[in-house]
Amino acid sequence: MNLADTLDLVMFAVTCAVLLSGFPVAFTLGGVALIFALIGLWFGIFDFGYLLALPQRIFGTMTNEALVAVPLFVFMGTMLERSKVAEELLENMSRLFGSLRGGLGISVTIVGALLAASTGIVGATVVTMGLLALPTMLRRGYDPALASGSIAAAGTLGQIIPPSIILVLLGDVLANAYSSAQLKMGIFTPDTMSVGDLFAGAIIPGFVLVGLYILYQSLRALFDPASSPAVPHEETDEPAGVIIRRTLSALFPPMILIVAVLGSILAGIATPTEAAAVGAVGATLLAGYRQLENKKPAIIAALALLGIIVLTSFADLRVARENLTGGEYLGIGVAFALCAAMSWGMALSLIRLYRRDILSSVMQSTARISSMVFVILIGAALFSLVFRGLGGDETVQAFLTFEETSLLYQIFGDMAPIVVVMFIMFILGFFLDFIEITFVVVPIVGPVLLALGFDPVWLGVMMAINLQTSFLTPPFGFALFYLRGVAPESVRTVQIYRGAIPFVIIQLLALVILALYPPLATWLPDLVFG
Known part of the structure; x- marks a missing residue:
């Protein structure tokens, strides 16, 4: 194997290594790409014409109407965080379900789902519920690991339940990959996939995941009552009508939104x-x-x-x-x-x-997060161009093409490429952020998988659930870091990690269910958008 065959693989490995060192994502993607472009030019195995396409890529990114949704959804989520919706929801849901074993955990999951469907920002949700719900759950005698895992997992629902920033970014990346895959197949009037398709496709799997969370917490309360006790009856001795009316009052504004x-x-x-x-x-x-x-x-x-x-x-x-x-x-x-x-x-x-002084802080937070996303997009565009110029497309195509006699093909059949990609993304999630995986891995493997005939909406939802695990997998799961920052000192880091593991397994189970039954993701988009 000569240099021309391996330079693209070395570039990918170096990028991952630099990202793991903590260097900023955008500068890592752009800087490593430029270095390897120069190396390729030096050895005569890279066409400078690929770099000439970068200005057009940047212009296309900045004028992409779908990506305008990113700062708007960030603004929406940050503003809702400041409006104290979560506090009111948690307080009333806890009263409604608190008399049940595991009721507080179920309340956290339901509130997490509602906040996910109205904000889509993981960090804000985890921090808010960590400050409000975790001390209450610990005071009621909840197992610290179960309480921590429930809060961290509920916070990550903002990754899969629309409106989600990751679905907007994934939708844009996969839409480009889908068009590219069809053009390579000789289809010059390609079908399109929109962010709206991905939103519709993620709704049912998202609520299936919520149901699995609640099922786990209910079974845990049934078989291990000491881990999630009920709130004493005398503390919830309010008329049922008052509790329900107050809960509906808290639910009404976010539900309307x-x-x-x-x-x-x-x-x-x-x-x-x-x-x-x-x-x-x-x-x-x-x-x-x-x-x-x-x-x-x-x-x-x-x-x-x-x-x-x-x-x-x-x-x-x-x-x-x-x-x-x-x-x-x-x-x-x-x-x-x-x-x-x-x-x-x-x-x-x-x-x-x-x-x-609420508006200024919301605007600053929105500008900071949106700027980070778009600068990473520019770095990712350069990385993608150089990787393709070094023959990366052909390498990935060969890597994901399995002979019928291979062991993986005999075990998984036509799903073997999906299994390999999902496994790689899951392992990378232990070390890399979801944005890094979205902009580094998905543009590389997306066109190849879509050219093999996999449905783009189903593939996008599969990737979104897989990326959701990156928030919970130790050692670098961001939800775990957010929770560690607000959790009481009595909760040890190892307990937070241990509590997250069952929910990671549940997410993988949801991934398997979706793989076995794709209509969970494709039925609603087909029904709504045809």
Whole structure:
């Protein structure tokens, strides 16, 4: 094997080694790529034309409408974190389920799912629930490992339940890979896959995972009652009607936001980017509602926002058209009135949030996270170009092509390439962040797997669940770090790690279930988008 055959593999290995050293991701991807491009040019095995395509790649990234959803969803999640939705949900869910064995753990899982469907930010969810729920669970006699694992796992649901940042990024990467794979197959009118398809595909698997979490906690409470005791009856001695009414009151705002964002996507009213804008406005109004002394402006603005969404589904509100009917003029007039009401409520909410120093911190956090993502995207584009210029595509194609006589093919059949890729991603998750894996591994293996005929939505959801495990796998699971930072000193790090392991196994079980039954991911997108 000569240098031309191995330089791409050496480049991938060096990239992983530098990432493990803690060097910034974007500079690692771009810097290693440039070094190996120069080495390839020196030995005459790299075409400089690949580097000339980088400006176009960057321009395409910066003008990609789907990626505009990233800062909007980050803003939405950060604003909801500041609006104290999690505190109210946790408090009321704990009262509702606390009288059951394992009830507090189940409450944490349900709240994690609701926050995932309304924020999609893992770190904020884990920290919030770690501060609020972990001391309560420990005080009630919960096993520290079970309590820690439940909180860390519930926090990671933001990776798989839409709207999720990772689904936006994965959707964009896989959409490009899908088009590339079809062009290589000679299909010059390729099918497309959108972020909306991936959102729809992830909903059912996400809630299957929630069900598996709750099932594990229920079985643990059944067979090991001491690990998750019920809250004493005298501490929950409130009328059931009061508890239910208070819980519904806490559930109503985030549920409306979830319906507005996901419902507008699934109904075909809005693209994920437009729905992200709806979510950002809704989160601002919800935060303003909690800060304003007079609640009416925020309520009126929220109702106006819902009215615009409903009106959009029944009427064509585009004004730059000829031959508008009287009914269409009326619809456009109503839309303008609703926009004015929403703007009034938004203005008052923003002023109040600014005066409370909430808006500035949200904007800074959004800018910081979004900048990090887009700088990594630029580094990943350079890495991908150089890797392909060094023959990486052919290497991966050969690596994932199995003879029928090979052992892996005999055991797994046509699924052998998927098994290998999932295993590699799982192992990398012990050491690398989900963003690094998404931008380094997926662009390399995606076109090859899709060219083999695997469904892009199913593949994307499989990868998203696999990447979710990277938040829980020691030693570098970010959810474990977040929880360690807020957990009481009485909870040892080894207990946090031990508590996460059953939930990692559950995630792998969900991966197996999805592999055996792909319609869990493909049925809803087919039903909604055809």
